[in-house]
Amino acid sequence: MSRTITFSQALNEAMAEEMRRDPHVFVMGEDVRVSPFGQTAGLVNEFGEERVVNTPIAENAITGAAMGAAMNGLRPVLELMFMDFTMLAMDQLCNNLGQWRYITGGQYPIPLTIRTACGAGMRMGYGHSQCLESQLIQAPGLIIVEPSTPYDAKGLLKAAIRSDDPVIVVESKKLIFGAVEGEVPDEEYTLPFGEAVIRKPGKDATVVAVGFMCYEALGAAQELAQEGIDIEVIDLRSIVPMDKETIFGSVEKTGRLITVEEGRIRGGLGAEISALAVSEYFGLLKAPVQRVAAPMVPIGGSPVLEDLYLPNKDTIVRAVRRTL
Amino acid sequence: MSVDNAILKELYRRMLLVRFMEETHARLLQEGKIQLMGHFGTGQEAVAIGVTGPLRNEDILFGTHRGVGEFIGKGMSPRDIWLEYMGKKDSPCHGKGGLHLCDRKSNIPGLVATLGSDFSIAVGTALASKMQKTPQVTLYFVGEGTCNQADAHPSMCMAALWKLPVVFAVCTNQFCELSYMCDHYPTNDVAPRAAAYDIPFNIVDGQDIETTYEATRMAVEHARNGNGPYLVEYKTFRMATHFSGDPGTYVNRDELEEWRKKDPIDLCRKKILERGILSEAEDGGLREQVQAEVDSAVSAALVAPDPSVEDLFTEVYSGEGVIA
Numbered sequence: 089m090s091r092t093i094t095f096s097q098a099l100n101e102a103m104a105e106e107m108r109r110d111p112h113v114f115v116m117g118e119d120v121r122v123s124p125f126g127q128t129a130g131l132v133n134e135f136g137e138e139r140v141v142n143t144p145i146a147e148n149a150i151t152g153a154a155m156g157a158a159m160n161g162l163r164p165v166l167e168l169m170f171m172d173f174t175m176l177a178m179d180q181l182c183n184n185l186g187q188w189r190y191i192t193g194g195q196y197p198i199p200l201t202i203r204t205a206c207g208a209g210m211r212m213g214y215g216h217s218q219c220l221e222s223q224l225i226q227a228p229g230l231i232i233v234e235p236s237t238p239y240d241a242k243g244l245l246k247a248a249i250r251s252d253d254p255v256i257v258v259e260s261k262k263l264i265f266g267a268v269e270g271e272v273p274d275e276e277y278t279l280p281f282g283e284a285v286i287r288k289p290g291k292d293a294t295v296v297a298v299g300f301m302c303y304e305a306l307g308a309a310q311e312l313a314q315e316g317i318d319i320e321v322i323d324l325r326s327i328v329p330m331d332k333e334t335i336f337g338s339v340e341k342t343g344r345l346i347t348v349e350e351g352r353i354r355g356g357l358g359a360e361i362s363a364l365a366v367s368e369y370f371g372l373l374k375a376p377v378q379r380v381a382a383p384m385v386p387i388g389g390s391p392v393l394e395d396l397y398l399p400n401k402d403t404i405v406r407a408v409r410r411t412l
Numbered sequence: 413m414s415v416d417n418a419i420l421k422e423l424y425r426r427m428l429l430v431r432f433m434e435e436t437h438a439r440l441l442q443e444g445k446i447q448l449m450g451h452f453g454t455g456q457e458a459v460a461i462g463v464t465g466p467l468r469n470e471d472i473l474f475g476t477h478r479g480v481g482e483f484i485g486k487g488m489s490p491r492d493i494w495l496e497y498m499g500k501k502d503s504p505c506h507g508k509g510g511l512h513l514c515d516r517k518s519n520i521p522g523l524v525a526t527l528g529s530d531f532s533i534a535v536g537t538a539l540a541s542k543m544q545k546t547p548q549v550t551l552y553f554v555g556e557g558t559c560n561q562a563d564a565h566p567s568m569c570m571a572a573l574w575k576l577p578v579v580f581a582v583c584t585n586q587f588c589e590l591s592y593m594c595d596h597y598p599t600n601d602v603a604p605r606a607a608a609y610d611i612p613f614n615i616v617d618g619q620d621i622e623t624t625y626e627a628t629r630m631a632v633e634h635a636r637n638g639n640g641p642y643l644v645e646y647k648t649f650r651m652a653t654h655f656s657g658d659p660g661t662y663v664n665r666d667e668l669e670e671w672r673k674k675d676p677i678d679l680c681r682k683k684i685l686e687r688g689i690l691s692e693a694e695d696g697g698l699r700e701q702v703q704a705e706v707d708s709a710v711s712a713a714l715v716a717p718d719p720s721v722e723d724l725f726t727e728v729y730s731g732e733g734v735i736a
Contacts, residue, residue, distance in 0.1 A: 114543065138543065144573070146566030149532035153570060156536020159521045160472065161544055183526050184533075193505035194727040195516040229728050252730035329735040
């Protein structure tokens, strides 16, 4: 049996189920008891203030505190409210979190899950809207996932909480605020890291997207289908590790690669995926790789500027056409 | 303040061990037998050994870059320290820690590179102790220079807010790297900052081992008994320069000579002889025995195996290998 729930409910259920299953799991972060976006709403009623810990507004320090708790027997789920705020915790995230297991010779693993909300379109301005995944992929030792459906959100977050490695779960605000719905099974499940999913099979070009951009890519697929162009849409789901086999298998079939992300273009996920294709299977490519991403400018306060900044169905359609 | 004769004798032995370890490190550098530079804590031994003396094995220690003092005090063996300093495969961190000592057997979860990042990590380990209702105390040992890191404040704030079993032990050695403290501080003391968070504090002489031991013992008891954090500031003087290659041109020589008269090991030796705990001859024998312990650990470490290319790729994640 299955039920239809929203993206936010899926995240909430994942945390509640894991907290019921394992007394070492607890939630901490700024305003997690009330929960401004709703992902942790109501957890305090079931689990009490001891396991749903409101923290001061101090991202680097609360990340450090969550790391310390994870070093000493617990499995914290830390919320960094906006992905822009992860930049305040870059010292812990990039210098310490993913490196601790290695530099301690495996003596101190850090089973910590960090959830953070990304994405523009909410009219929140330059510093509450960014997608900064590519800032984090340089740090060794981290796992980074970005679900696009309630099913993936629940399965990946539960897997993150059970993982003995630090995992960053990126939650697109458009999926939360838009109350995007989807089916989840009634029974228990988790999803493995590093497995992409083909959202729409196709033969003419491969579009690799992540997070909310998967929906824009599917929109582009519909539009192109009217012209008889049949694209394959891959939802990465997991950024680190990345499912290189699925991308390769698709490009082997289509010979054309378009990457789509909401983050900025320079040094972005698209740069990494393009480099992979060019260095590992250049001979398969029938056209130059196209990167669809945000431009190298800040996100303006004007709704007009914000919409112009964002990659969308139309920019994806144009990019696909350039490969044909 | 006076401590039991047996305890005083053990504290004296540990101070000798610290001094001899660091003198040996300097010699090994001169002889080209070790590559790791030294950040020696000469003159601060009564602080490092006094703050760790009252800790139990289950208590957690976060130390500093300055010397081996607190690591010896917490129970790390000279053998493990040399193996780590020389980057050997059989070290607790399998050659991956280097300067950043970590020893799970002694409940030392590691040493950060970015000064002060562990302020909040120590709060996190204490949070886990409280949530799991263990009698464990975390001792965060830190220099006054590092106390200017921003995270000092939210860390003290969280410790007080959540009434956590953590002791902040501030070693004020008059120097912040290559500057005098007065170049970094508008005040003479660090400790009164604790008052801003309602954390009780104490400022004590850092040269007298009985004083440092007793002041720490009281602070640790306070924390262990569920009364929340405590801060102790120990006033001492760094008789070494910042690191082994630093000629110390900025050090006031007259002041250094004045402090040399208050060498903590000499002061302790005087008490030991006066109280008849050791005779002059027994003291000589003890020194020989401690130096022999250091030398034998060095000899064993020098010929221990180095890590191999396989070790480069292990212990990054809980699973095998790395994620490229």
